[in-house]
Amino acid sequence: MKKKYTIGETAALLGISTQTLRYYDKICLLSPGFTDENTGYRYYYYQQFHFLDRIRYLQSFGMPLEDIRKIIHSGSVDLLLPYLRKKREDALQELKEMEERIKDIEWYIDYFTYMNKGENIDNLYKIQKEExxxxxxxxxxxxxxxxxxxxxxxxxxxxxxxxxxxxxQYGYKIDLDALFKKEFYPREYFVYFRGKPDLDRTLYDVIPAGEYLCFQTQALSENWDINMLTKYFEHKPKPKLVLAMEFEDNLVDYADAQYEIQILL
Known part of the structure; x- marks a missing residue:
């Protein structure tokens, strides 16, 4: 069995480019273990292959070569373990962020398809909403x-x-009296936080959880049926909160966008 391998042979055996091996040598990460005094050719010992394999393995964790150099040269597991624990924490944070990104994408898909179901056009219906x-x-x-x-x-x-x-998603808190006059009168304009923000309470507002009476309309066109609202609330307490939630159906013009009017019961 051969004990020494040229740079080209090592690269071919381990699936590493010769440029990578020369770079490892340049930064003093791992250099060929033998140099022929007559020819000047440099060789890796077979025993160095496991160092190269470990270097590539640690690189697969996203570990910088400078950190790998320190670890390899120390020869100590005690130095390696803190790096691995740090990379684990980094990976867990990346996983958390990826899961949140997936939730955001799913939410945005639902945003664009929610009004397309067409089940509640020109009807009053009730929904339960969380805070x-x-x-x-x-x-x-x-x-x-x-x-x-x-x-x-x-x-x-x-x-x-x-x-x-x-x-x-943008929405409005709208004036109830104006709603019953078929007039769109926003009192506040707002956007959702992804979840409950870790902020001072004065820096955000809360829309209460509860049951909401809803209908869908092109709110900016002020074309909803006030008769159905008047009839529903004829003998009921006057609601204190009315929202108009925008649902875009294109990426250019929102003037004719559908809105879901949500009235807290």
Whole structure:
């Protein structure tokens, strides 16, 4: 059995490029163990193969070569273990972020398909909603929607929210009396947080959990049927919270977007 292998032979046997081996040598990570004094050719000993295999294995964890160099040269498991534990924590954090990203994608799919089911058009229906968390800004009577959007964009960009995740659905708290007059009058414009934010309570608002009476309409066109609302609330207490939740059906123009009106019962 051969004991020494040229750089080319080593590269072929282990599936490593010769450029990679030469780079390992350049940064003093692992150098050929034998140099022929007559020819100047350099060789790796067979016993060095397991070092190369370990280097590649540690690289597969995303470990930098400089850290691998320190570990390999120390020859100590005691130095390796803290690095492995740190990489494990990093991987767990990446996994958590990936799981959250998947949830966001699933939520966005549902956002675009929720109104397409077509089961509740022109009907009143009830839904149960969990507590929701929002960032909101005030709106003013007959104000252009663009002004509300600019105000909310400025609020989202504040330093307090730099590390906070939002979900891309916008909505309004709307005036109840105006609703019954077939008038769209937003009191507040808001966007959802991904979940309950880890912020001072003064920096976000809470939409209460509960049962909501709903109907779907093109809210900005003010074309809903007020008769069905008047009839429903004829002998019932006046609700205190009305939301208009936007559901886009295209990526260009939201003026004719469908809204779900949610009335807290």
């Amino acid at each position: 929701r968390y929002i960032l909101s800004v005030p709106c003013y009577y007959k104000e252009q929607l663009a002004q509300m959007e600019i105000r909310l964009a400025a609020a989202k960009s504040k330093n307090e929210y730099t590390q906070t995740k939002f979900r891309r």
